[in-house]
Amino acid sequence: xxxxxxxxxxxxxxxxxxxxxxxxxxxxxxxxxxxxxxxxxxxxxxxxxxxxxxxxxxxxxxxxxxxxxxxxxxxxxxxxxxxxxxxxxxxxxxxxxxxxxxxxxxxxxxxxxxxxxxxxxxxxxxxxxxxxxxxxxxxxxxxxxxxxxxxxxxxxxxxxxxxxxxxxxxxxxxxxxxxxxxxxxxxxxxxxxxxxxxxxxxxxxxxxxxxxxxxxxxxxxxxxxxxxxxxxxxxxxxxxxxxxxxxxxxxxxxxxxxxxxxxxxxxxxxxxxxxxxxxxxxxxxxxxxxxxxxxxxxxxxxxxxxxxxxxxxxxxxxxxxxxxxxxxxxxxxxxxxxxxxxxxxxxxxxxxxxxxxxxxxxxxxxxxxxxxxxxxxxxxxxxxxxxxxxxxxxxxxxxxxxxxxxxxxxxxxxxxxxxxxxxxxxxxxxxxxxxxxxxxxxxxxxxxxxxxxxxxxxxxxxxxxxxxxxxxxxxxxxxxxxxxxxxxxxxxxxxxxxxxxxxxxxxxxxx
Numbered sequence: 001x002x003x004x005x006x007x008x009x010x011x012x013x014x015x016x017x018x019x020x021x022x023x024x025x026x027x028x029x030x031x032x033x034x035x036x037x038x039x040x041x042x043x044x045x046x047x048x049x050x051x052x053x054x055x056x057x058x059x060x061x062x063x064x065x066x067x068x069x070x071x072x073x074x075x076x077x078x079x080x081x082x083x084x085x086x087x088x089x090x091x092x093x094x095x096x097x098x099x100x101x102x103x104x105x106x107x108x109x110x111x112x113x114x115x116x117x118x119x120x121x122x123x124x125x126x127x128x129x130x131x132x133x134x135x136x137x138x139x140x141x142x143x144x145x146x147x148x149x150x151x152x153x154x155x156x157x158x159x160x161x162x163x164x165x166x167x168x169x170x171x172x173x174x175x176x177x178x179x180x181x182x183x184x185x186x187x188x189x190x191x192x193x194x195x196x197x198x199x200x201x202x203x204x205x206x207x208x209x210x211x212x213x214x215x216x217x218x219x220x221x222x223x224x225x226x227x228x229x230x231x232x233x234x235x236x237x238x239x240x241x242x243x244x245x246x247x248x249x250x251x252x253x254x255x256x257x258x259x260x261x262x263x264x265x266x267x268x269x270x271x272x273x274x275x276x277x278x279x280x281x282x283x284x285x286x287x288x289x290x291x292x293x294x295x296x297x298x299x300x301x302x303x304x305x306x307x308x309x310x311x312x313x314x315x316x317x318x319x320x321x322x323x324x325x326x327x328x329x330x331x332x333x334x335x336x337x338x339x340x341x342x343x344x345x346x347x348x349x350x351x352x353x354x355x356x357x358x359x360x361x362x363x364x365x366x367x368x369x370x371x372x373x374x375x376x377x378x379x380x381x382x383x384x385x386x387x388x389x390x391x392x393x394x395x396x397x398x399x400x401x402x403x404x405x406x407x408x409x410x411x412x413x414x415x416x417x418x419x420x421x422x423x424x425x426x427x428x429x430x431x432x433x434x435x436x437x438x439x440x441x442x443x444x445x446x447x448x449x450x451x452x453x454x455x456x457x458x459x460x461x462x463x464x465x466x467x468x469x470x471x472x473x474x475x476x477x478x479x480x481x482x483x484x485x486x487x488x489x490x491x492x493x494x495x496x497x498x499x500x501x502x503x504x505x506x507x508x509x510x511x
Contacts, residue, residue, distance in 0.1 A: 017230075017239040018170050018179065018247065024225055025183035028120055031218040032152055033190025035127045036092060038210045039145065041198035043089070045207040046134065048079050077134075077207075084138060090420065091142045095149030097416040112169075112405070117225045120218055122151040128215035131208040169232045171397070172250040174336050180397075181328030181389045188321035188386075191291075192314045251401065262406060266468030272399050275460025276392060277411045279354070282453020283388050284415030285422050286357055286446045290316060290382060293426045297439055302371045312375060319383030327352070328390040342398075342463045349391030350461065354454025356384040358447035365443035368436065392457045399462060400469035422446075 015023075080088070126148045133140040171179045194214070201209040230236040233244045267273055298304040298312055327349055334340040340348070364377035396411070397404035425445070429438050 016243055017233070017236050018172075018175075018243070020228055021170055022179050022183045024221075024229055025116075026186040026189075027221055028116065028225065029184060029186030030190040030193065031120060031186075031214070031221050032123060033187050034194040034214040035123050035148065035218060036152060037191050037194035038127075038198045038214055039092075039130075040089065041195055042202055042207045042210040043085060044199075045202040046078050046080075047085060048077065078138075080138065088138070088142055088145060090423075091145035092149035092152075093416060093420050095146040096152060097413060097420065098150060113226075113229050113231045117222055117229070119151050120225070121222045123148055124215045124218035124222065126151065127211050127218070130211040169251070169401075170247060172247055173342075173398075174250075174332060178328045178332045178390075180394045181324050184389055184393075185321045185324050188317040188324070191317040192321075195314050195317075262403065263468045266466075267400075267403070267407070267410070270399075270466060270468065271460045272395075272462050272466065273407060273410065275457050276395060276407065277414045279350075279388070279392050279453045279457035280411040281414035281418045282449045282456070283354065283385060284418040285449045285453075286361065287382075287385055288419040289422045289426065289442065289446045290378065293423060293442075294378070298375075301434075301436055301439055302369070302374060304371070312379075315375075316379050316382035319379050320386040322386070323383040324386035324389050327387045331390040343461070346391055346395060346461055346463060347458060349387045350454060350457050351391075352384055353387030353389075353391045354450050354457065356387075357381040358450035358454075360384065361443050361450070362447045365436075365440040392461060395461065395463065399464070399466045401465065403469055 126144055130141060130144050133144040197213075198210045201207075201213060233239055233247045236244070294312065294316070304312065331345045331349060334345055335342055358381075360377045360381035364374050364381060367374040367377065396407040400407055426442055429442055
């Protein structure tokens with residue numbers, strides 16, 4: 001059934017239920033990332049900079065532009081050392097990594113709507129408690145940030161696995177790239193909003209406002225989420241019958257069944273799962289290297305001040321969002337028009353998302369003191385990395401619709417580990433010699449890791465549902481359809497690893 005042809009009624013006269021889900025997931029991701037990122041900016045206002053060692057305050061860039069402002073600045077309330085600040089900023093990731101795989105299990109056990117919404121609710125409460133925790137002591141705010149990361153394991157802790165689990169039940173195959181990429185792009189806008197507003201809020205209302213404002217906004221989001229969102233189309237009270245039939249009939253796997261046994265051994269033996277896991281690690285290494293260390297490079301090598309650093313970081317996030325949304329639309333357009341098969345689309349976008357960031361990151365490091373070109377190439381590198389979402393990061397729900405949340409949790413655990421390790425490598429590389437040559441090595445290592453990840457994904461990438469992810473009924477149905485697929489082969493169609501979906505595309509294109 002063509003999604004453009006069905007008629008809607010009542011509430012769905014205004015907007016389709018799956019589009020409401022996409023919009024609310026977008027704002028959920030945005031809220032999650034504002035609560036995650038706000039400390040990175042607020043900590044500048046929280047810390048008493050006059051209590052730091054003079055060596056730690058010095059900043060003489062290699063390009064001859066002193067980035068340090070010698071004017072007297074207001075001091076913060078806390079005398080945290082540079083080491084303590086690093087530990088505090090890393091506290092989120094410690095809790096965040098632990099819950100990746102359990103997040104996918106929680107989605108299956110309690111339903112994605114409850115887990116996702118509950119995670120945001122807990123994060124909002126913890127965010128609003130952060131100022132009080134800071135005044136109680138370093139241990140209290142560390143615990144608060146650790147628990148925040150623990151809860152956000154369903155954004156990328158429980159949050160991302162749960163959203164992927166929901167799309168396994170809600171996203172028609174020909175709309176997956178667009179729906180998932182749009183909803184996940186809230187991550188980029190969350191970074192943009194947090195970095196843009198946290199500084200303004202800190203100056204105008206005090207650093208505490210960064211936590212209160214974003215926490216309250218997230219609470220309002222929760223109210224609408226629990227009212228508007230349902231786990232599966234069949235249980236949604238406001239969905240039109242036409243849309244419900246379209247979604248259910250287009251998703252061949254019966255995702256509403258309960259009591260599935262997770263085939264853990266088959267999952268960990270699957271080359272596709274390992275390819276996706278390696279891909280997540282490698283793409284996250286490049287992304288987190290820029291996210292956590294780019295301000296240091298801009299300040300100490302290129303000579304940008306703190307205000308410019310925030311703008312440049314926002315520019316990179318905006319580029320990622322732009323590329324992600326555009327290429328997601330292009331991916332679904334080419335599939336719907338039978339221009340390219342699903343496996344071809346995934347391979348092309350994965351190549352763009354893994355190899356071109358490596359090229360432009362290397363070029364950015366080689367620009368020396370040409371700040372304009374350096375920023376341009378690094379921004380383009382970040383932008384092309386957004387192609388990975390419609391490339392291979394939607395693949396979890398294709399190869400295992402019932403276990404998409406669990407697979408994403410496994411892969412994103414590797415990505416979280418990369419996010420924890422990459423700042424340590426940067427710190428070790430620049431500890432004794434913070435020069436352009438050292439940063440060229442850092443960018444070169446990231447580029448190499450990008451390439452390794454791209455190769456691993458391309459060698460293992462498939463888009464058909466894996467046998468271990470199917471129930472007995474689905475396997476029997478596939479066996480009865482094998483004769484029909486062979487008919488396609490006999491009339492000159494190439495049988496691919498992408499399975500029946502791509503074969504049908506070819507058959508329809510031939511007609």
